[in-house]
Amino acid sequence: MFETLEVGKRITADDYGSLQKRLRDRLLQAQLDLAGRDYPVIIVVAGLDGAGKGSLVQQLNEWMDPRWIETNTFWEHSDEEESRPYFWRFWRSLPARGQIGIFLGSWYTRPAQAAVNDEMAPEEFALYCKQIESFERLLTDDGALVIKLWLHISQESQRARLQDDSPHRKSSPRSSDHPYEMRGVYQRTLEVSEQLILATDSSHSPWQLLEAEDRYYRDITAAELILDAMLYRASREPAGSRAHIPATETITGRQPTVLDSVDLSLSIDRDDYDSQLEHYQAQLRDLGWQAYQQKRSVVAVFEGWDAAGKGSAIRRVTRAIDPRLFRLVQFAAPTDEERAHHYLWRFWRQLQRDGRCTFYDRSWYGRVLVERVEEFATPAEWQRAYSEINRFEHQLVDHGVIVLKFWIHISKNEQEKRFNSRKKEPHKQHKLTEDDWRNREKWHEYELAVDQMVSHTSTRHAPWTLVAGNHKPYARIQILQTFCKTISEALQV
Amino acid sequence: MFETLEVGKRITADDYGSLQKRLRDRLLQAQLDLAGRDYPVIIVVAGLDGAGKGSLVQQLNEWMDPRWIETNTFWEHSDEEESRPYFWRFWRSLPARGQIGIFLGSWYTRPAQAAVNDEMAPEEFALYCKQIESFERLLTDDGALVIKLWLHISQESQRARLQDDSPHRKSSPRSSDHPYEMRGVYQRTLEVSEQLILATDSSHSPWQLLEAEDRYYRDITAAELILDAMLYRASREPAGSRAHIPATETITGRQPTVLDSVDLSLSIDRDDYDSQLEHYQAQLRDLGWQAYQQKRSVVAVFEGWDAAGKGSAIRRVTRAIDPRLFRLVQFAAPTDEERAHHYLWRFWRQLQRDGRCTFYDRSWYGRVLVERVEEFATPAEWQRAYSEINRFEHQLVDHGVIVLKFWIHISKNEQEKRFNSRKKEPHKQHKLTEDDWRNREKWHEYELAVDQMVSHTSTRHAPWTLVAGNHKPYARIQILQTFCKTISEALQV
Numbered sequence: 001m002f003e004t005l006e007v008g009k010r011i012t013a014d015d016y017g018s019l020q021k022r023l024r025d026r027l028l029q030a031q032l033d034l035a036g037r038d039y040p041v042i043i044v045v046a047g048l049d050g051a052g053k054g055s056l057v058q059q060l061n062e063w064m065d066p067r068w069i070e071t072n073t074f075w076e077h078s079d080e081e082e083s084r085p086y087f088w089r090f091w092r093s094l095p096a097r098g099q100i101g102i103f104l105g106s107w108y109t110r111p112a113q114a115a116v117n118d119e120m121a122p123e124e125f126a127l128y129c130k131q132i133e134s135f136e137r138l139l140t141d142d143g144a145l146v147i148k149l150w151l152h153i154s155q156e157s158q159r160a161r162l163q164d165d166s167p168h169r170k171s172s173p174r175s176s177d178h179p180y181e182m183r184g185v186y187q188r189t190l191e192v193s194e195q196l197i198l199a200t201d202s203s204h205s206p207w208q209l210l211e212a213e214d215r216y217y218r219d220i221t222a223a224e225l226i227l228d229a230m231l232y233r234a235s236r237e238p239a240g241s242r243a244h245i246p247a248t249e250t251i252t253g254r255q256p257t258v259l260d261s262v263d264l265s266l267s268i269d270r271d272d273y274d275s276q277l278e279h280y281q282a283q284l285r286d287l288g289w290q291a292y293q294q295k296r297s298v299v300a301v302f303e304g305w306d307a308a309g310k311g312s313a314i315r316r317v318t319r320a321i322d323p324r325l326f327r328l329v330q331f332a333a334p335t336d337e338e339r340a341h342h343y344l345w346r347f348w349r350q351l352q353r354d355g356r357c358t359f360y361d362r363s364w365y366g367r368v369l370v371e372r373v374e375e376f377a378t379p380a381e382w383q384r385a386y387s388e389i390n391r392f393e394h395q396l397v398d399h400g401v402i403v404l405k406f407w408i409h410i411s412k413n414e415q416e417k418r419f420n421s422r423k424k425e426p427h428k429q430h431k432l433t434e435d436d437w438r439n440r441e442k443w444h445e446y447e448l449a450v451d452q453m454v455s456h457t458s459t460r461h462a463p464w465t466l467v468a469g470n471h472k473p474y475a476r477i478q479i480l481q482t483f484c485k486t487i488s489e490a491l492q493v
Numbered sequence: 494m495f496e497t498l499e500v501g502k503r504i505t506a507d508d509y510g511s512l513q514k515r516l517r518d519r520l521l522q523a524q525l526d527l528a529g530r531d532y533p534v535i536i537v538v539a540g541l542d543g544a545g546k547g548s549l550v551q552q553l554n555e556w557m558d559p560r561w562i563e564t565n566t567f568w569e570h571s572d573e574e575e576s577r578p579y580f581w582r583f584w585r586s587l588p589a590r591g592q593i594g595i596f597l598g599s600w601y602t603r604p605a606q607a608a609v610n611d612e613m614a615p616e617e618f619a620l621y622c623k624q625i626e627s628f629e630r631l632l633t634d635d636g637a638l639v640i641k642l643w644l645h646i647s648q649e650s651q652r653a654r655l656q657d658d659s660p661h662r663k664s665s666p667r668s669s670d671h672p673y674e675m676r677g678v679y680q681r682t683l684e685v686s687e688q689l690i691l692a693t694d695s696s697h698s699p700w701q702l703l704e705a706e707d708r709y710y711r712d713i714t715a716a717e718l719i720l721d722a723m724l725y726r727a728s729r730e731p732a733g734s735r736a737h738i739p740a741t742e743t744i745t746g747r748q749p750t751v752l753d754s755v756d757l758s759l760s761i762d763r764d765d766y767d768s769q770l771e772h773y774q775a776q777l778r779d780l781g782w783q784a785y786q787q788k789r790s791v792v793a794v795f796e797g798w799d800a801a802g803k804g805s806a807i808r809r810v811t812r813a814i815d816p817r818l819f820r821l822v823q824f825a826a827p828t829d830e831e832r833a834h835h836y837l838w839r840f841w842r843q844l845q846r847d848g849r850c851t852f853y854d855r856s857w858y859g860r861v862l863v864e865r866v867e868e869f870a871t872p873a874e875w876q877r878a879y880s881e882i883n884r885f886e887h888q889l890v891d892h893g894v895i896v897l898k899f900w901i902h903i904s905k906n907e908q909e910k911r912f913n914s915r916k917k918e919p920h921k922q923h924k925l926t927e928d929d930w931r932n933r934e935k936w937h938e939y940e941l942a943v944d945q946m947v948s949h950t951s952t953r954h955a956p957w958t959l960v961a962g963n964h965k966p967y968a969r970i971q972i973l974q975t976f977c978k979t980i981s982e983a984l985q986v
Contacts, residue, residue, distance in 0.1 A: 040834075083788070083847035085892035091841040096833035123616035130623045131884075138881055141696075142835045203634075295576070340589035341533075342635045348584040354576035388631050391624075399578035 001194050001209070004258040004455040005152035009221075010214035011252055019220050019251065024063050027223060030230045031064050031100065037234065039143035040095040043102045043226060046109075047151030048189065050161040051212040056151065057104050059219045060226070070095055074105040086110070087135060094139075107132050108196060115192040116185055125192075129199030136205045145233045146205035149222055150197060151212035155186045194460060201456065203384040209455055217252065224251050254444070257451035259466065262409045267471035277473075280480035281320035287487045288321040292355040294491055297401045298326075299351070300483070301363040304408030305446075306436045307418040309472045313408065314361060316476045317483060326357035331366065343367055343377075343385075344392055354400070364389055365405075368453050373445045386456035393462045402490045403462040406479055407450060408469040412443055494687050494702075497751040497948040498645035502714075503707035504745055512713050512744065517556050520716060523723045524557050524593065530727065532636035533588040536595045536719060539602075540644030541682065543654040544705040549644065550597050552712045553719070563588055567598040579603070580628060587632075600625050601689060608685040609678055618685075622692035629698045638726045639698035642715055643690060644705035648679045687953060694949065696877045702948055710745065717744050747937070750944035752959065755902045760964035770966075773973035774813035780980045781814040785848040787984055790894045792844070793976070794856040797901030798939075799929045800911040802965045806901065807854060809969045810976060819850035824859065836860055836870075836878075837885055847893070857882055858898075861946050866938045879949035886955045895983045896955040899972055900943060901962040905936055 011019070034041060043060075045053045057071055072093040081089040087107065095101030111128040114120035120128070136146055153161070201207045208225050212218040268276070291298060300317070304310050318328055329350045338346040344364055352358045367385040371377035377385070396403055410418075419436065422428040439446070458464040465482050469475040504512065527534060536553075538546045550564055565586045567574075574582040580600065588594030604621040607613040613621070629639055646654070694700045701718050705711040761769070784791060793810070797803050811821055822843045831839040837857055845851045860878040864870035870878070889896055903911075912933075915925040932939070951957040958975050962968040 080846065084844055085888045085894070087888055088841060088844060091838060094834060094838060096830065098833070121616070123614070123620060127616060127619055127623075130620075134884055138837075138884070139835065141877055141881075144835075337589065340591070341587060342632065342637075344631075345584060345587065348581060351577055351581060353573065384634055388634075391627055391631070395578045395580055401578070 001197070001455060001458050002152055002190060003261070003458065004451050005209055005211040006154050006213070007211065007256040007258055007261050008213070009211045009217050009252075009255040011216040011220055013216065015253070016216040016220065020063070023220065023223055023227070027064050027227055030227055030234070031068055033234060034100070034230065035068060035098045038097045039145060039233075040097050041100045041145045041147065041226075041230060041233075042095065042139060043100065044106045044108065044146070044148040045102060045104050045151070045222075046106065046112075046148065047210075047212065048153055048158060048186075048193075050158045051151035051153045052215060052218060053104055053151055055215065056149075056212075056219055056222055057102055060102065060223065063223060064100070068098070069100045069102060071102045071104060072106075074103075074109060090135075097143075107135060108200075112189075112192055112196055115195070116188050125195070126199065129196060133200050133202055136200070136202065140204040145229060147226055147229050148200075148205060148207045149225065150193070150207050150209045151218065151222075152209060153212050157213055158186060191460065198387075198390050198459060201387055201390075203380065203387070206383065217255075220252055257447045258454050259409055259447055259450055262466045262468050264409070264411050264414070264468055264470040266468045266474050268474045268477055270473075273473040273477060276477050277316065277480070280477065280484050281316070283484045284317070284320040284480060284487075285322070287484060287491065287493070288325050288357065290491055290493055291357070291402070291487060292325055295354040295400070296491060297352060297354055297396075297399075298357040298404070298487060299360070299396055299401050300357065300404040300406070301360045301365065302406050302408070303362060303365050303369065304406070304467070304469065305410050305415055306439055307415050307422070307431075308408035308410045308469045309475055310361065310408055312472065313406075313467075313476050313479050314359060316480060318359065320480070321357060325355070326359060327352050328359045328361060331360065331362040344388065348392075351396075364392065365453060365457075368457075369446065369449050370439075372449050373442050386453075389457055390459065393457075393459070397461040402487055404483065404486055405458075405462060405464045406467050406482070407454070407464055408467045408475055410469040412440070414470045415440065494690070494948060494951050495645055495683060496754070496951065497944050498702055498704040499647050499706070500704065500749040500751055500754050501706070502704045502710050502745075502748040504709040504713055506709065508746070509709040509713065513556070516713065516716055516720070520557050520720055523720055523727070524561055526727060527593070527723065528561060528591045531590045532638060532726075533590050534593045534638045534640065534719075534723060534726075535588065535632060536593065537599045537601065537639070537641040538595060538597050538644070538715075539599065539605075539641065540703070540705065541646055541651060541679075541686075543651045544644035544646045545708060545711060546597055546644055548708065549642075549705075549712055549715055550595055553595065553716065556716060557593070561591070562593045562595060564595045564597060565599075567602060583628075590636075600628060601693075605682075605685055605689055608688070609681050618688070619692065622689060626693050626695055629693070629695065633697040638722060640719055640722050641693075641698060641700045642718065643686070643700050643702045644711065644715075645702060646705050650706055651679060684953060691880075691883050691952060694880055694883075696873065696880070699876065710748075714745060750940045751947050752902055752940055752943055755959045755961050757902070757904050757907070757961055757963040759961045759967050761967045761970055763966075766966040766970065769970050770809065770973070773970065773977050774809070776977045777810070777813040777973060777980075778815070780977060780984065780986070781818050781850065783984055783986055784850070784895070784980060785818055788847040788893075789984060790845060790847055790889075790892075791850040791897070791980060792853070792889055792894050793850065793897040793899070794853045794858065795899050795901070796855060796858050796862065797899070797960070797962065798903050798908055799932055800908050800915070800924075801901035801903045801962045802968055803854065803901055805965065806899075806960075806969050806972050807852060809973060811852065813973070814850060818848070819852060820845050821852045821854060824853065824855040837881065841885075844889075857885065858946060858950075861950075862939065862942050865942050866935050879946075882950055883952065886950075886952070890954040895980055897976065897979055898951075898955060898957045899960050899975070900947075900957055901960045901968055903962040905933075907963045908933065 045057055047053055061069060061071065070093070074089060090103075090107055093101065093103075111120065111125055111132075115125045140146055197207050197209070210218060210221055210225075302310050302314055314328065318326060327350070331346070334343075334346060347360065347364045350358060350360075364385075367377055367389070368382050372382040393403055419432060419440075422432040454464050454466070465478070467475045467478050538550055540546055554562060554564065563586070567582060583596075583600055586594065586596075604613065604618060604625075608618045633639055690700050690702075703711060703714055703718075795803050795807055807821065811819060820843070824839070827836075827839060840853065840857045843851060843853075857878075860870055860882070861875050865875040886896055912925060912929065915921040947957050947959070958971075960968045960971050
C-alpha cells in the first residue's frame with residue numbers, strides 16, 4: 001500500500017508559484033458555489049506524524065475563504081466530551097450545509113492510537129472501523145461530500161522532521177508528548193494505518209493517499225483533489241456514490257509511479273540461474289507437499305505487461321509442483337455464463353480445495369486494469385472493486401489460504417524489442433496481436449492503474465510483488481524465491 | 494421488534510382462493526419479465542424453526558415457473574464446501590442474471606446457530622454480521638435484487654408445531670436433530686435473531702418481517718412482497734438503494750397492528766392512583782440521584798397521538814426529578830440551523846452529560862412518523878432512518894445511557910372526545926389546531942408507521958413501551974413504573 005507513496009513525486013518551486021495562483025481562484029469559486037448548495041463538505045486530514053497535516057490545513061485556510069471553513073482539532077479531551085458518547089464531539093462539530101469542515105484529528109484518531117499502543121483488542125478495532133464506515137455512510141447518504149486525505153512520509157523523513165527543534169515546532173501541541181502522537185513506532189503505525197484505511201476505503205468516501213515528502217506536491221495535490229471532488233459532486237445531483245479518481249497529473253505534470261521504483265537493470269548470470277532454479281524448484285516441490293499435508297491452499301495471481309514473460313515464468317513454477325496438487329486457470333474475455341454473474345464469480349468457482357494450489361494467469365485484477373483502461377467497467381464499478389477485492393482476499397486469508405500476487409514489470413523499450421522479435425519468429429507470431437500494439441499506446445494509463453492498484457490492494461496479508469522482468473531469468477528466480485519464502489513462512493517450516 | 498408479529502394477521506380460506514389465482518398470473522408475468530433483465534433476484538427465507546419456511550418455498554415454486562428458480566439449501570456441509578472459505582458455497586449457488594435463487598438456509602444460518610449455542614464470541618458475531626452486510630452490498634452494487642423474508646411464530650405455536658409427529662414431518666431433514674435447528678431455546682433465538690436482523694437491515698437489502706402464524710397470510714404476503722420488490726426494481730434502472738415498503742394491505746385487507754395489542758380498557762381508581770403516584774415519584778427521585786452518582790445518563794423519548802396526554806405525563810415524571818438533573822427538550826418543526834444539518838444533529842446536540850436525564854418531547858422518531866406520513870422525507874430517507882436510529886441508540890447504550898421510549902396510545906374515539914372538550918374549554922383551545930384534525934384523517938397511516946417503527950426499532954437495549962392512554966391516570970402510572978423498573982435494573986439498586 002504505502003510503497004506507492006515513496007517514489008519521489010514532486011513539484012518545482014517555480015511551478016508551485018504559478019500553479020497556486022490558478023488554484024486559488026478556482027478554490028474560491030468552488031467555495032462560493034458551495035455556499036448555495038444544500039450539502040456540507042467534510043475534509044478529513046489524516047496520516048503520519050510529521051507528514052505536515054497541520055501545514056496543509058493552514059495552507060488550505062490561506063487559499064480559501066476562512067469564513068466558510070471551520071477547522072476542528074481534537075487534541076484535548078474536554079470533560080464535556082468525555083461524558084458523552086464518543087461520536088458526540090464529531091456530531092456537534094459537523095459543518096452546516098454549504099460549508100466546509102476540516103477535521104485535523106477526527107474519528108480515526110482514537111482507534112488508530114489505541115491500536116498502535118495495543119490498548120484495543122483486534123476485534124474491537126475491527127468493529128470500530130465498521131462503526132466509522134457506518135458513520136460516514138450516514139453522512140454521505142444525507143448528501144455530504146466526505147473527502148479523506150492520508151499523508152505519508154518515509155521513516156527517515158519522519159525521524160528527521162520530528163527531531164527538528166525549531167521554536168515554532170516546540171510550542172506546537174502537535175509535537176508535544178500528546179497521546180495522539182504516534183512517534184517512534186513507525187512500523188506498527190503503518191500496520192494499523194493499513195487496516196484502518198482498508199476497512200474504511202468505501203466508494204462513498206474513498207481515501208486519497210498522498211505522498212507528502214515534497215510540500216509543494218503535497219499542498220497542490222491535496223487542494224486539487226479537494227477541488228476536483230467538489231466540482232464533481234456539484235456536477236451531479238442527487239448525490240450518488242462517488243466514483244471518480246481525479247487525474248491530478250494533468251495539473252502537476254507526470255509523476256513517478258511505484259513501477260519506477262523497480263530496478264529493471266537487475267539480471268543474473270547463466271550459472272547462477274541454473275543452480276538457483278534447481279534449488280528453488282526442489283524447495284518448492286517439498287513445500288507443495290507440506291502445504292498439502294497442512295491442508296493449506298495457495299492462490300497465486302500473475303499479472304504483467306504483454307510480453308513480460310508471464311507464461312514462461314508460470315511454467316517454471318508449475319514444473320516444480322506435482323500436477324495433482326495444482327490447477328492453472330487462464331482468463332481472457334468472460335464467457336456468457338460468466339458474464340451472467342458477478343465479475344468475481346468466475347474466480348471464486350475456480351478455487352481449489354484445501355491443500356491445493358490455484359494459479360491464476362490473469363485474475364480479478366482485470367477489473368481495475370484492462371476493464372478500467374478500456375472502459376469496460378464504469379468508474380463506479382472499478383473503484384468499488386478495490387474494497388470488493390480486498391474483502392475477497394481477506395476471506396481467503398482468513399480461511400488459511402496463502403495468497404501471492406505478481407506484477408511482472410518490463411520497460412516500454414524492452415516490450416518493443418520483444419514484440420519485434422515475435423514478429424520475426426514464426427512460432428511466436430501467434431502471440432502478437434493488434435491488441436498488443438494498441439495496449440502499448442496506453443502504457444501510461446496502465447502505469448497509473450497499476451500504481452493505484454498496488455496502492456489500494458497491496459496488503460500485509462496479500463502483498464504485491466513487483467517483479468523486475470527485463471531479464472527473464474532474473475524474474476523467474478525472483479518469483480520462485482518469493483514463492484518459497486512466503487509459503488515456508490506461512491507453514492512455519 | 495417481534496411484538497408486531499404476534500397480533501393475529503390472517504386471511505380467510507375463501508379470500509386465499511381468489512387472491513392466489515390473481516397472484517399467480519402476476520408472479521409468472523414478473524418472472525417472464527425478469528428473464529430478459531440483466532440482474533438476478535436473490536430471495537432469502539429465514540426465520541424461526543417451525544414457522545413454515547419450507548412450505549413457503551414449496552408454495553413459491555408451485556406458483557412460479559420452476560425452470561427459472563433454483564432453491565438452495567445448505568443442510569449438509571459437504572467436504573467440498575468445508576475445505577474452502579465459508580462464502581464459496583454461496584458464491585457458487587448464486588443465480589445468473591435473469592434468474593431467481595431462493596436460499597432456504599443461507600449465510601445467516603451458521604452465525605445464528607453458533608450464537609444461539611454460544612459457540613461464537615459476541616465480537617466475532619458482530620463482525621460476521623458486518624461481513625454479511627458487505628456481501629449483500631456487493632451483490633446489490635452489482636444490480637442484484639436481494640429480498641429477505643423473516644418468518645416469525647409465537648413460542649406456543651412453535652412448541653405445538655414441532656411436537657407434531659406426522660410421518661411427513663418425521664422424515665423431513667428440517668425437523669431432525671440437525672445442527673441448523675434451533676429448537677428449545679426460543680428466547681435465546683429471539684435475542685440472536687434481533688441482533689442479526691438489526692445488523693443487516695440495510696436500505697439496499699432490507700428485512701421484511703412476517704407474521705407466519707396463519708399460513709394463508711404468510712404465503713400470500715410473502716409472495717406479494719416478492720412481487721412488489723420485483724416490479725419496483727424493474728421500474729427503476731439503473732439500480733439504486735431500494736427504498737420502498739410495499740402496502741400489502743391493499744391486497745390482504747386491513748390487518749391488525751401492534752397498537753391493537755394495547756388494552757385500552759385499563760384504568761386505575763383514584764385512591765390507588767394517588768398512592769402509586771406518590772410511591773413511584775419518591776422512588777424516581779432517589780433513582781435520579783443514584784444515576785447521578787453512578788454517572789449514568791437517562792434518555793427518555795415521548796411520542797404519541799395528538800391529545801394522548803404526553804405533556805401531563807411528562808410533568809408527572811419531571812416533578813419527581815431534581816431540576817438540576819434533567820433537561821426537557823421539545824421538538825417541533827426544525828429551525829434553519831437545524832435544517833442545515835443531518836436530521837439527527839438536533840437531537841445529538843441536546844444530549845446532556847453523564848449522570849443527567851434528557852427528556853425528549855417528540856424526538857428523532859419524527860423521521861419515521863410525521864415526516865414519513867406527511868412526505869417531508871422521501872421513502873429512501875425514512876427507510877434508511879431505521880438503521881441510523883438503531884446505530885444512534887446503540888451508541889448511547891454503549892456509553893452507558895439508559896434509554897426509554899414511550900408511545901402513548903389512545904383510541905380514535907377517545908381522541909375525538911378530547912378534541913371536542915378542548916374546543917369547549919377556553920384555556921385549552923390553543924392546544925387544538927387545524928393540523929390536529931388533519932392528522933386525524935391519516936390515523937391508519939400513522940398506525941402502520943407506528944407498527945413498522947416498533948418492528949424495526951424496539952430492541953432489547955432500547956425497547957418501546959406502548960402505553961395504554963385512554964385513562965390518563967393509568968398511563969401516568971404505567972410510565973412512572975417503567976421508569977423506576979428500567980432505571981433500577983440498570984443501576985442494579
